[in-house]
Amino acid sequence: MQLVPSAQDVLVLAQLVDLVRTGRATTRPDLEAATGLGRKVVTQRIKDGLDLGVLAEGDLAPSQGGRAPRTVRFRAEAGLILAACLGASECDAALTTLDGQVLGSLHLEVDIADGPASVLERVDTLFTELLDRHGRGRDLWGVGVGVPGPVDFTTGRIVAPPIMPGWDDFDVRAWFRNRYDAPIWVDNDVNLMALAEWHRGTPREGRDLLYVKVGTGIGSGLVSGGRLHRGDTGAAGDIGHVRVTDDESVVCRCGRTGCLEAAAGGWALARDLTRSARAGASPFLAERLAERGRLAPEHIGQAVASGDPVARAAIVGAARTVGGAVANIVNFANPGAVVLGGGVLRTGDEFFRIFADTVRTRAVELATRRLAVRTSSLDFTEGVTGAALLAVERLFRRDALPLWIAHGSPAGSAIRLQNASVA
Amino acid sequence: MQLVPSAQDVLVLAQLVDLVRTGRATTRPDLEAATGLGRKVVTQRIKDGLDLGVLAEGDLAPSQGGRAPRTVRFRAEAGLILAACLGASECDAALTTLDGQVLGSLHLEVDIADGPASVLERVDTLFTELLDRHGRGRDLWGVGVGVPGPVDFTTGRIVAPPIMPGWDDFDVRAWFRNRYDAPIWVDNDVNLMALAEWHRGTPREGRDLLYVKVGTGIGSGLVSGGRLHRGDTGAAGDIGHVRVTDDESVVCRCGRTGCLEAAAGGWALARDLTRSARAGASPFLAERLAERGRLAPEHIGQAVASGDPVARAAIVGAARTVGGAVANIVNFANPGAVVLGGGVLRTGDEFFRIFADTVRTRAVELATRRLAVRTSSLDFTEGVTGAALLAVERLFRRDALPLWIAHGSPAGSAIRLQNASVA
Structure with missing residues (x-):
């Protein structure tokens, strides 16, 4: 009919x-x-x-x-959501139903520095493959995309990203809109991870949640009252370049000194430990470096587990530095849960143990009396899960309703947003 | 009918x-x-x-x-709102219409340390006087109350307040509910100031707003997407006891050392400058101290204006310390506006000038590129204005609707909340 x-x-x-x-x-x-x-x-x-x-x-x-x-x-199976989350060096994509249940997912190594045209073309290839494999006979209702930089959420444009050369002011929404007849939402990757942990994390506290990602870089996302706090220029939670030390020898990839990332991010840890290995301070890491050509988080974790003092000192120092910065945020934002995620989890338990201890010790009692501190529970799928949930939430939110229209199409066809530029 | x-x-x-x-x-x-x-x-x-x-x-x-x-x-004139905001040493109360327009207001000196029974009795006396003078023939629809400590907003109870001895776990809502047949909402004073500046401040940015109060103590409030971010235990924005220095000689009234308040709050400034005056370092302040028995913000402002180097150094140091702490918050929260309020404004322009400069210099570029930094525009009425607006917003919010009932009463009578304990 x-x-x-x-x-x-x-x-x-x-x-x-x-x-x-x-x-x-x-x-x-x-x-x-x-x-x-x-x-x-x-x-x-x-x-x-x-x-x-x-x-x-x-x-x-x-x-x-x-x-x-x-x-x-x-009937969540009535329509499809395409979700993708871009990191500095990889991309996760998934096809889900209208409640975010994954029908299929794909993973790809990409270099975000290749720029938007090249990178998004590869994301689009993943999307096409997912639709071909799992999407037959069903309509696409929405697309959610995460990127590793600040986003103007109302327009879907990238805002002055520190680690995304060539992406500044790029309109990600417009790029996808030319390819898909469905509304597109674009957000910062760590925001999406926070959203996913709030909706799907274990245990589900239902309380305000601060997600802290320590991977190659460092970022955070705050869910307040069930909503993401994005900030005025999409830069809320962007703590990687907060100054944590006056030590001028801590040089950041952003060009300044003393940044949190430069003191405790994954790239800085790898840089410092590579130097130590080459200088003969860690035979264990020198061996891994000789085998693989570079140090991965797992190698640092193995070194810590083997009792390597250099690797352990690096992890302990980084965990204390990040924990101290997060304690300050906890004092201000008073979340109910702090969730640690990102590649640092692959180095073993030591980082989290010291991080949690530092947060609890350094934040004021009133902000920690009911505070849960835990690791992420979504096994590195937070980003793409959050991208799908963003589209789901936006499709059905009351403040998006005035823009809904039903297409005059057969039963089973999609309800779509008339104006996909709605925030 | x-x-x-x-x-x-x-x-x-x-x-x-x-x-x-x-x-x-x-x-x-x-x-x-x-x-x-x-x-x-x-x-x-x-x-x-x-x-x-x-x-x-x-x-x-x-x-x-x-x-x-x-x-x-x-017809905002159809009903009345009672609003009060308690500070450490004073109380503002107002009677307003249903859009927060003030029909009458009263001011009273109180000592919050006298405890809830004594202090709230005095607030109630103000309320009664306001209703007698300006409220004849109209029904009360709601009551909004601000207190200088953390509040569990869903219950209206005070949570472990650092400067409110005797108030811990006190149920402010229940106290008023026994006296007024209308819903009561209780919130932290600085939260209400932030809310008032967001709704009524000049210019109205409409963007996320961070309000920073530097008075006897120091606190802040964040409005995100038009909503207050209250935090898990009502302690969000409670930055007075964030550690800003390792100097053990900076002793706080909370018993610890190095707190922001102890380095830059009004009580600490008055303490330090009183010592300096007594030690003969500032003839100007020594004269004021001899005249009045204590130093008020105005005296410090006069000293700065007169070129007193001791007073100026204290103001400059405090402004830099608070500005540095707020820069960290700006990095994390990325507000569109930072608004400075509180008694420190009575010391003259110097504090704000240095504070604003420090925030802009110390925060990252992405968080300051569109940032407005200004002083509050509501002439010290932010607290009580915010208390009225809290009640107004809550009375008409969609998520409170299921609890509305209309009393079977003559036209002009109030629509009230069935269950005043709704958050």
Whole structure:
């Protein structure tokens, strides 16, 4: 059948779908009560949702005295989300259903410094392959993309990224919009990791969450009241270049001295330990370096485990430095949970142990009395999971509703955003 | 007439009132389009709003081709808000209309250390006087209260306040609930100041705002996406006891050393300059001290203006210390505006000049490229203004709607929250 409902009808449908999707109301009487809408309107819009395939009839709810009402359920399989998260040297991509369940995923090594045209072309190749393999017969409803730099979230443009040469002011949304007939959202990678841990991490605290990524670089993301705090220029949480020491010998890749990254980031650790290995201070690391040509996080972890004092001192120093910087943030932001993620986890448990201890010791008591400090629980898939969840959340959010239209298309076809530039 | 509408009707009414109040929709056709509700329902609920006195018929809107629709306007004068903000040594109270316009205000010196029973009794006396003088014939719809310590916003309880002896775990909401038949909201004073500057400050940036109060103590508040970031234990922004120096001689009133307050707060400045005056280092301040028995911010300002090097060095040092701490927060939170408020403004322009310069110099370029740094524009009324606006915002927020009921009372009577404990 053909459906060409009014914008107002779609607004109501989207509102009902969001209530059903999040479990806040799942029967017609509950949907009426939650929205203030009349029975006839609710019944009609649910019928539209059934026709579109985004809703399905569910089980009977417990009776409240009279006839037991039938529930309505969300059909997450009605549409597809494409998600990608770019790092400095790799990319994860996934195809998911409308609740972020992964249908298929792919991983690729890329060099972000190759610039947007080359890198996004490779992301697009992953997307095409995922759609070919797992997307047959279903429509794309949204695209979420993470990048390792600040993003103006309302426009989808990159803002002065320190480690993404050639990307400044690049419009990632426009690039994808020319290829996909679905709304695109672009965000900073660590923001997406924070969002994923808030929604999917274990245990799920449901409280404000600070995610700290210590990988090649260092960044953080804050979820406040269930929402990402992005900041005015998309730079919130961007702590890699905060000054942590007056030592002028700590030279950062950004050109300045004393940056957190330069003192404790993965690239700085690898640089310093490579020097130590070459200088003969660590036979263990010198051997790994000779074998592989470069030091990976795993090698540093093996060195620590083997009792190598140079590697251990480097890890302890870095963990204390990052922990001290994060303690300051905890004092200000008072999160309920601090979650450590990133490649540093591959060096073993030592970094986290000292990091957690430093955060607890250095932050004020009022900010730590209920604070949970844990490692990330999504096994390095936080970024791409967050990219999918960003698209899911945005598709069904109430403040996006006025922009929904239903395409006049067969049942099962997508509900899409009229204006994909909505923030 | 008697009105005993269903909870569902009230939900719709409150939703319509909020759209009208905020100017998002002011004609019946626009209200239908914005809500997805039918003409009959909108017409009926507007009639309820007119009967209750919270809405009134307005002017004609421009015609869209057919007959010009009549607008509906919000009658802020239909109800009253009581607002109070407690500081360490004073209290501001105000009676306002439902849009926060002040009908009357009172100021009182209190010592927060007298404990809750004594202090709140005095606040209540102010409230009674304000209602007697300006509130005749109108109903109270809400109460907003600010306190100089961390608050568990969902319960209205004080949480381990550093400068409020006897207040720990005190239930401020319950205390007022026994006296007023209206919902009560309690929040940290600096949070409310941030909220007031975000809504009413000049210029209104509309961007994320960090308010920094430097008075007797030092605190801050962050408004992110129009919402206060309160933190997990209500301690977000509580930066007075962040460690800023390893100097063990900087002893804080909290018992530790090196706290921001102890290095740069008003009480520390007064302490240090009193010592200097007594030691003969500042004849100017020694004279003021002899006259008044203690040093006030104005005296320090006069000393700086007169060229007193000791007073100037103290102000410059404090401004640099606070500016450095705030630069770190700016790096993390990336606000669009930093607003300086509190008693330090009474010492003259020097503090702000150096503070602003330090924030800009010490924070990273990406976080300062669009940053506005200004002084507060509400002339020391930020706290009580914020307390009123908190109640206003909460009364009409969509997530509070399911709890609204309309009392079965004559037109003009209040719509109230069924359960005042809602956050």
